[in-house]
Amino acid sequence: MITVIGNIGSGKTTLTPIIAKRLKAKTVMADNLFQTVDPFRELYLKDLKRWALANELWLTLERVILVKKYLRTHKDKKLVVDSGLLMSWAYTHGHYLSGIITKDEWQLYRRLFDRVAIGLFTSSVVVALECSVETLMKRIKKRGRQFELEYYNPVYLRCIDKGLAKLKEKLKRKGIRVVSINEEAAMMNGKGEVEVNLANYLK
Numbered sequence: 151m152i153t154v155i156g157n158i159g160s161g162k163t164t165l166t167p168i169i170a171k172r173l174k175a176k177t178v179m180a181d182n183l184f185q186t187v188d189p190f191r192e193l194y195l196k197d198l199k200r201w202a203l204a205n206e207l208w209l210t211l212e213r214v215i216l217v218k219k220y221l222r223t224h225k226d227k228k229l230v231v232d233s234g235l236l237m238s239w240a241y242t243h244g245h246y247l248s249g250i251i252t253k254d255e256w257q258l259y260r261r262l263f264d265r266v267a268i269g270l271f272t273s274s275v276v277v278a279l280e281c282s283v284e285t286l287m288k289r290i291k292k293r294g295r296q297f298e299l300e301y302y303n304p305v306y307l308r309c310i311d312k313g314l315a316k317l318k319e320k321l322k323r324k325g326i327r328v329v330s331i332n333e334e335a336a337m338m339n340g341k342g343e344v345e346v347n348l349a350n351y352l353k
């Protein structure tokens with residue numbers, strides 16, 4: 151299983167199908183849960199501090215179920231996952247750093263994640279996309295999603311970056327391979343497609 155992680159607007163959804171096509175793998179768009187069936191989404195957007203932990207716990211549980219399902223039904227095939235489960239950890243850590251959830255809530259989430267989720271990635275490769283906050287803000291403004299424009303500011307994006315840094319440290323301690331791709335390595339062409347020499351990164 152290859153999981154693509156990165157900050158909001160870093161190119162995860164663009165890169166995931168490109169990797170899958172190159173490797174003849176199954177694509178899993180786990181991040182779509184937030185946009186579709188999340189029952190806490192509207193509550194969360196209206197009152198972040200009240201609903202952030204419930205929202206992230208729901209997303210984490212659903213993503214665990216999704217990953218387990220695909221690992222079970224495609225056990226002999228490669229999977230490329232659009233962020234999903236690992237980003238739940240990074241987003242929740244970002245909530246903690248920005249004061250949206252408390253220290254006790256973060257410790258509860260972290261303990262639960264280690265119990266139910268981290269073991270799914272022991273034989274995985276994680277591709278981490280790295281972009282400057284300036285680039286992320288330009289992309290967020292360009293795609294024009296109202297809730298992103300309202301809630302995702304440079305301060306919050308930097309909190310997520312800190313969460314991603316902690317996440318990568320955690321994965322490496324667990325012996326999970328992390329491949330980082332920065333803006334120079336992932337060059338955008340006129341059509342907005344990410345051109346990456348995957349053979350060098352994932353061989």
